[in-house]
Amino acid sequence: KxxxxxxxxxxxxxxxxxxxxxxxxxxxxxxxxxxxxxxxxxxxxxxxxxxxxxxxxxxxxxxxxxxxxxxxxxxxxxxxxxxxxxxxxxxxxxxxxxxxNPQVSPSHLFNKAEIMELMKNADDRHYNTLVIDENGFLKIIQDDTEDAFLFPVRNSQWVAGNNYVGRHAFLDENYINDIYMYCLTAWLRYLETGKAQYSSECWINEDEKSLLKSIKNFY
Structure with a gap:
């Protein structure tokens, strides 16, 4: 095309x-x-x-x-x-x-455990943004908001010093699940539209099983 x-x-x-x-x-x-x-x-x-x-x-x-x-x-x-x-x-x-590029399939599908690990290991002294790259891998971008816009999916930025991330962060199962569902929804929208997505602007109207089924059609 x-x-x-x-x-x-x-x-x-x-x-x-x-x-x-x-x-x-x-x-x-x-x-x-x-x-x-x-x-x-x-x-x-x-x-x-x-x-x-x-x-x-x-x-x-x-x-x-x-x-x-x-x-x-x-x-x-x-x-x-x-x-x-x-x-x-x-x-x-x-x-x-x-x-x-619809001719190239992503090579990885992220999961909740990866979100938890990244958030635990992130440095709360910095601003942090969770993003998804073109291959389906999660990453944490520190401080540079502009860099986050260069990824297919970006999440809201976690403000430094508020224990949103890091070893002292309270990362309960419901919180991680919410982030995961927003990431899945935004990732599916990216795969469908080919355009960058901001997860907070995505409306979750499917359950996890349905989202995963739709996403796997692109792999």
Whole structure:
């Protein structure tokens, strides 16, 4: 479907260009205007959809490369604005997006025991975010919220110093089960839609058995 995608990689990033203006008129304009993507030739081009952009768009297979490309583009744009003494104010122009490659199946399915272990071993001196990578493995991301957005599924961030995680955390069975169910629901939505998910925005309307059955269809 996306002809520029490398068939060997389970996840691809691409970069959208958006003007950071939260006014109603600009939000409406961005909804109805063509999307703007960073393309392989280094130019920003308008397309009606990601499908239409597939031949031209720059697809990236590395999280680190995606971060570096966006940071480079932001710094270049800021340098141009500085040359003409234009204050761009607060905001980000280049936005990192991800898409799942349906031709590559995940290799692992996480479980409750893994959630418990990660939370027990996490360092409560830091902010911590539980994420799921493109292969189905759980990870804890410390402090850097931006990094969490580069994973298919991210959970709410645990604030440092509150014993949400670590050796003094109270990790009862019901709490772990709630996290597990949100992770399963978000993981299934990612597998179905190919788009990044925030678990807190997912509505749990299936039991564990049904979720696992649906998820295993993608393995």
């Amino acid at each position: 996306y002809v520029s995608i490398n068939k060997n990689f389970p996840l691809h990033y691409y970069v959208e260009f958006r003007i950071p203006d939260t006014s109603f008129l600009n939000c409406r304009k961005q909804i109805f205007d063509p999307d703007k993507y960073l393309c392989k030739d280094g130019k920003i081009k308008e397309f009606k959809s990601l499908n239409d952009a597939a031949e031209d768009i720059l697809f990236i297979t590395s999280r680190q490369n995606c971060k570096e490309i966006c940071e480079f583009c932001e710094s270049k744009l800021k340098a141009i604005f500085d040359c003409v003494d234009l204050d761009i104010g607060y905001g980000v122009f280049f936005h990192k997006e991800l898409i799942r």
